[in-house]
Amino acid sequence: MSSPLHHRLAAHLAKREGEGTRRRLSLPTENLVDFSSNDYLGLARSPALQQALRVAVGQEPAGSTGSRLLTGNSAAAEVLETHLAQFHCSEAALLFNSGYAANLGFFAAVPRRGDTIFYDETSHASVKDGIRGSFATTYSFRHNDVADLERRIPRATGAVFVAVESLYSMDGDMAPLHELAALCRQRELYLVVDEAHTNGLYSPHGAGLVAELGLENDVFARVLTFGKALGSQGAAVVGSAVLRDYLLNFSRPFIYTTAPAPTTVATLAAAYQLLPTLDAERQRLFALSDYLKTTLNAVPGLHVPANSHIIHPVFFPTSPGPEAVKRVAAAAQAAGFDVRAIVAPTVPTGTERLRLIVHSYNTEAEIEALAEVLRQLSDSYKG
Secondary structure: OOOHHHHHHHHHHHHHHHHOOOOOOOOOOOOOEEOOOOOOOOHHHOHHHHHHHHHHHHHOOOOOOOEOOOOOOOHHHHHHHHHHHHHOOOOEEEEEOOHHHHHHHHHOOOOOOOOEEEEEOOOOHHHHHHHHOOOOEEEEEOOOOHHHHHHHHHHOOOOEEEEEEOEOOOOOOEOOHHHHHHHHHHHOOEEEEEOOOOOOOOOOOOOOHHHHOOOHHHOOEEEEEOOOOOOOOOEEEEEOHHHHHHHHHHOHHHHOOEOOOHHHHHHHHHHHHHHHHOHHHHHHHHHHHHHHHHHHHOOOOOEOOOOOOOEEEEEOOOOOOHHHHHHHHHHHHHOOEEOEEEOOOOOOOOOOEEEEEOOOOOOHHHHHHHHHHHHHOHHHHOO
């Protein structure tokens, strides 16, 4: 097909191609050592979870048949939400089909025109997209800079929301939740925490970083994603019973979306039963995370920030550009390691990096072998 619009679309793609930032789908490569997926605890490959899914497939319909407000609700979904609320020490929970939908659904519905949202400048795209739909006045603040946030508060009107992530997905660093919670208490602000990358990993039973720090009563809402450590898909917003009822009535991504399939609900219920039993896997994960930082920082020319957790950006001495970082990632994959390059627009131009994710099923030997591969590739990333 050819039309002025098609030419315009093709021109944008060509620009991305020239910058080395065009995205493409690729099929998973078998037998690579996993340093890329979000399956932190290995639940996606857990025999117990796979068995729960097989049982659910034999007992449940293939699809939910409609939105939760029409034909798609189920007793199993409501039981799961009750369990989620109890597990995360909250009044109520509401299921969404993804973390993206949950962030979009919360921020486009709860803050309204005349309200104010302050958000960390490195917040996930789903938060920013939801904020755009809120019609609230919005301000970003410097990443993890509580003082910068506090300087901006006098601009606020209406209900004031502060949006952060407990652990940031590109840099792997944590939000200063104690300081943020104290500021929000003092100034009567509503703290909203996306726990996509900490749900399942922190606190003795895996209830998340907010629970680990004992801040459940200081957070207005938490977004809990299930596509990472839970090994499944979907998300939930946990908070007050009033918040749940409000979202059920006003959150468009919830109202106008087909409900999660019964098999997904059953898989999540099984995953939450397993979480409290996985403390050894969590401790193993944290130990391997520290080992990877130490090992890679010993490779000349590589830098892994000391404050990264689970997710580790690997930076080079000078910004080599997107194509060079992609070549390093491709060479690492050819050597047997699932390593991915992260380039603009996902991260700012000039901050291209490898992004390594550690899992409880990785080994010290795999980390050492990856470090040796990157050492041998040193000529590729010297710019």
